[in-house]
Amino acid sequence: MNIFKTKSFYKFSRNPLSVFGLIIVVIVLLLAIFAPYITPFPEHVGPFTDFANKSKPPDSTYIFGTDKIGRDIFTRCIYGYRISLILGVVVLSIAVPIGVTMGLCAGYIGKKTELILMRITDIFLAIPALVLALSIIGLLDRPNLVYTMIAVSMAWWPWYTRLIYNLTRSIKTEGYITASEVMGASKFHIMFWEILPNCLPSLLTKITLDLGFVILVGSSLSFLGLGAQPPTPDLGTMVAKGASMLPDTWWFSLFPGFAILIVVLGFNLVGDGLKDMFDVDV
Amino acid sequence: MSAAQYFFRRTFISIIVFFGASIVIFCLARLIPGDPARIALGPFASKEMVEQYRELLHLNESIFIQYKIFITNLFQGDLGISTYTKRPVLIDIKSYFPATFELVLMSVTLMVLIGMPLGILSGKFKDTFVDHISRVFSLLGVVTPSFLWAIILMLIFAFWLPIFPVSERFSETLDPPKLVTGLLLIDSLIEGNFHFFKDAVAHLFLPGLAIAMPAIGNVARLTRTNLSDIYDKQYIEFAKSYSFSEFKIATKYALKPASIPTVTIIGLDFALMLGNAFLVETVFVWPGMAKYGVEVILAKDLNGIVATALIITTFYLVINMVVDFVVLLLNPRISFKD
Numbered sequence: 001m002n003i004f005k006t007k008s009f010y011k012f013s014r015n016p017l018s019v020f021g022l023i024i025v026v027i028v029l030l031l032a033i034f035a036p037y038i039t040p041f042p043e044h045v046g047p048f049t050d051f052a053n054k055s056k057p058p059d060s061t062y063i064f065g066t067d068k069i070g071r072d073i074f075t076r077c078i079y080g081y082r083i084s085l086i087l088g089v090v091v092l093s094i095a096v097p098i099g100v101t102m103g104l105c106a107g108y109i110g111k112k113t114e115l116i117l118m119r120i121t122d123i124f125l126a127i128p129a130l131v132l133a134l135s136i137i138g139l140l141d142r143p144n145l146v147y148t149m150i151a152v153s154m155a156w157w158p159w160y161t162r163l164i165y166n167l168t169r170s171i172k173t174e175g176y177i178t179a180s181e182v183m184g185a186s187k188f189h190i191m192f193w194e195i196l197p198n199c200l201p202s203l204l205t206k207i208t209l210d211l212g213f214v215i216l217v218g219s220s221l222s223f224l225g226l227g228a229q230p231p232t233p234d235l236g237t238m239v240a241k242g243a244s245m246l247p248d249t250w251w252f253s254l255f256p257g258f259a260i261l262i263v264v265l266g267f268n269l270v271g272d273g274l275k276d277m278f279d280v281d282v
Numbered sequence: 283m284s285a286a287q288y289f290f291r292r293t294f295i296s297i298i299v300f301f302g303a304s305i306v307i308f309c310l311a312r313l314i315p316g317d318p319a320r321i322a323l324g325p326f327a328s329k330e331m332v333e334q335y336r337e338l339l340h341l342n343e344s345i346f347i348q349y350k351i352f353i354t355n356l357f358q359g360d361l362g363i364s365t366y367t368k369r370p371v372l373i374d375i376k377s378y379f380p381a382t383f384e385l386v387l388m389s390v391t392l393m394v395l396i397g398m399p400l401g402i403l404s405g406k407f408k409d410t411f412v413d414h415i416s417r418v419f420s421l422l423g424v425v426t427p428s429f430l431w432a433i434i435l436m437l438i439f440a441f442w443l444p445i446f447p448v449s450e451r452f453s454e455t456l457d458p459p460k461l462v463t464g465l466l467l468i469d470s471l472i473e474g475n476f477h478f479f480k481d482a483v484a485h486l487f488l489p490g491l492a493i494a495m496p497a498i499g500n501v502a503r504l505t506r507t508n509l510s511d512i513y514d515k516q517y518i519e520f521a522k523s524y525s526f527s528e529f530k531i532a533t534k535y536a537l538k539p540a541s542i543p544t545v546t547i548i549g550l551d552f553a554l555m556l557g558n559a560f561l562v563e564t565v566f567v568w569p570g571m572a573k574y575g576v577e578v579i580l581a582k583d584l585n586g587i588v589a590t591a592l593i594i595t596t597f598y599l600v601i602n603m604v605v606d607f608v609v610l611l612l613n614p615r616i617s618f619k620d
Contacts, residue, residue: 123302127595130557131575135591138579139311216427220561223429224576236427243433243565247441254437257430264425 012277021269028263032081044071045079047231055249065251067241073251076233077259083234084263087149087218088211094153096207099160100199104191106161107168118165121158129155130217137226145228148221152214163206163282167199201278208274209282212267219260235260285610292606296599303599304356307591308349311584317341323365339584356592362585366578371589374574379593380464381451382559382570387465388490389497389555390548397498398544401505416506420499428558432492432565439488446488449567453481489566493558497551504543512536542612549605553598 012018036042040061050070058065064073106117124132136151137143171177172195180194219236221227228234235256242252275282319335320327327335336342339362340351355362361371404413440448451466452458456478459469467486470478512518513536521531563572571590578586 119298119302123299123306126299126303126599127306127591128553128556128598130560131591131594134560134575134579135307135587136310138582138587139584212425216425217557220427220429220557223427223561224564226576226579239427239429239433240564243429246433247437250437253433254430257427257433261422261426261430264427265421268421268425 008277012273015273015276017269018273018276021266021271021273024262024266025270028081028266029085031078032085035078035082039072039075039078041072041075044075045231045233057249058251058255064255065249067238067252068245068249073238073255076238077235077256079233080235080238080256080259081263083145083228083232084215084218084260087145087152088214090149091152091156091214091218092207092210094149095156096160096203098153099157100164100196100203102157103161103164104168104195107165108172108191108195109187114165117161121161121165124155124158125162127155130220133217133221134224134226137221143226143229145232145234148218148227151221152217155217156210156214159210160203160206163202164199167202168195171195171198201274202280202282205271205274205278205280206282208267209271212264212271215267216260216264285614288610289607292603296603300596300599301353303595304353304592305349307588307595308352309345311588312341312345312348361589361592364578364583364586366581366583366586371585374586375571375589375593376464378569378571378574381568382563382572383597384465384467385486385489385493385563385568385570386555386559388486389493389559392487392490393494393497393501393548394544396494397501398505398541400498401502402509402540404502405506405509413506416499416502420503423496423499426495427561428492428495429561429565431495432489432562435488435492436565447481447485451482451485451569452478453485456481489562489568492562492565493555496554496558497547500547500551501544504547505540508543509536509540512539538612542609545605545608545612549602552601552605556594556598 031038048069048071050066052070053062053066054070055068056062056066056070062072062074064077066072067076102117102121106114106121132155133148133151136154137147140147140150168191177190177194180190185194218227219234219239222234222236223240225237225240227236230237238256239253239260242249242254242256245252317332317336319332319339319341323332323335340348343351359372361375363369364371364374367374400412400416400419404416407413436448439446447453458466459473459475459478462469462472466482467479470476470482518531518535521535526534559570560572560575562568563570564576567573571594574586575590578590
């Protein structure tokens with residue numbers, strides 16, 4: 001099947017905003033993948049100094065300007081996308097399987113499982129995500145990227161549990177579920193082979209939307225100094241370093257800040273497009 | 283179920299969730315690998331010191347006994363001693379929390395004062411400039427990191443056009459009022475110090491707006507759709523047939539149902555706003571929970587971290603409870619099934 005000729009894709013492509021979002025996402029992905037070949041100064045990523053060109057405002061050589069030890073901010077932003085995207089992917093590959101499994105179990109197995117699992121989920125949802133992630137990082141040894149990933153995943157799975165739980169509850173009353181029950185299918189089979197495939201449109205939509213939001217929360221943590229540590233080019237850290245030097249060197253923080261905004265916007269627009277395309281509510 | 287029953291049930295559930303959250307936070311603090319005493323005291327502390335500290339934190343007991351001690355102390359208002367400030371955590375919280383509380387109140391106010399009129403206007407002038415503005419707002423609001431809002435607002439309205447002050451809660455040249463509630467606005471009013479009140483409001487405005495930004499668009503969009511639904515209702519038609527003035531219809535019949543989504547959003551977005559308060563406070567050097575939270579986290583202060591998480595969670599739970607009751611007051615026909 002050619003995906004570009006399907007009716008759903010037609011619906012998606014009719015919305016200019018979704019297409020715009022898709023273009024942003026593709027460009028950001030390409031930039032991140034080919035960063036070493038595209039960026040003008042790949043050596044500026046690590047502990048590099050060039051005091052002759054320090055704190056230069058944006059010009060034709062350094063389009064985003066340079067930071068206070070002379071590194072090109074544009075190059076570092078592109079490399080920052082690598083960190084952000086990896087963070088988003090890793091966090092969701094931890095949080096989604098946990099959340100989905102819990103949601104399926106809570107929705108399908110029985111009253112007692114439902115009661116226990118959903119109460120646990122509610123409790124996790126009662127702690128504001130950023131605060132939960134902050135406390136986990138605080139309790140782990142020393143802030144770094146891996147801990148950020150663990151902390152954000154811990155705060156993120158409950159949303160998937162809730163989503164899949166609600167879907168499971170409505171799907172399990174369908175005739176084909178009863179049919180497979182009568183045929184003696186195992187609970188595992190029904191949950192993962194009958195119910196889960198029917199949750200995929202909502203799941204895919206939410207994952208797309210969340211890729212942006214995970215990047216947002218991840219950069220918020222590194223903005224507070226609790227994420228990837230220098231000299232790793234992390235967008236949040238770059239904004240934070242510049243924020244204390246306002247207003248003179250505004251380009252230190254504004255450009256990395258807009259870089260975050262753009263990637264989050266891209267995923268958000270694509271997610272909204274998918275929402276309309278699959279006609280789901282997440 | 284009657285309203286009173288609903289009230290008690292809702293309160294009861296919140297209390298259960300509070301206990302659950304306290305268990306989660308407590309377990310996180312105790313089960314994470316690494317010896318908290320060693321982490322708190324640093325690598326140079328002697329073995330005896332670490333052992334003494336473990337004794338002090340009851341770390342040698344079983345986790346159930348530790349939790350029991352923790353929760354008993356909690357209800358006696360004892361959250362332990364902060365290893366970072368060397369003061370009781372409760373005293374620290376008392377000095378930092380009001381600043382955050384005041385800031386969040388300001389942003390809720392701004393969210394309502396900007397979001398609702400924007401929604402009403404964009405409903406009235408559909409597909410015009412105002413409508414587009416509110417659409418862009420709701421899109422950009424959620425995808426922009428709030429620290430970026432803070433930086434942008436600060437650059438524009440504090441540096442380039444120096445209308446608002448840059449940072450802190452009040453100008454250094456002014457004497458703060460005597461602390462009664464810890465909320466500077468109320469304290470300065472109690473003293474009748476209007477000059478200080480004005481100064482404090484000016485300091486609150488930009489950070490408050492930065493926190494409110496993601497929610498303003500939501501409020502505007504929901505108000506817009508909700509209002510057009512309400513104006514289609516028969517009782518509005520009825521009021522019109524009595525030739526009541528436009529103003530009377532808007533304030534007496536439409537305002538109450540139209541404010542329900544706004545109140546609901548306050549509840550839904552409150553967790554987000556509390557998280558964002560952490561980021562915005564950092565930009566504006568606000569002496570609130572964020573400053574304290576980040577400091578205790580970097581200092582590996584176990585009691586401080588647990589207390590911060592617990593206080594913020596409690597605050598969130600209480601606000602959501604209040605929101606549910608307000609919605610109930612606004613919409614008495616609500617069904618009581620969860």
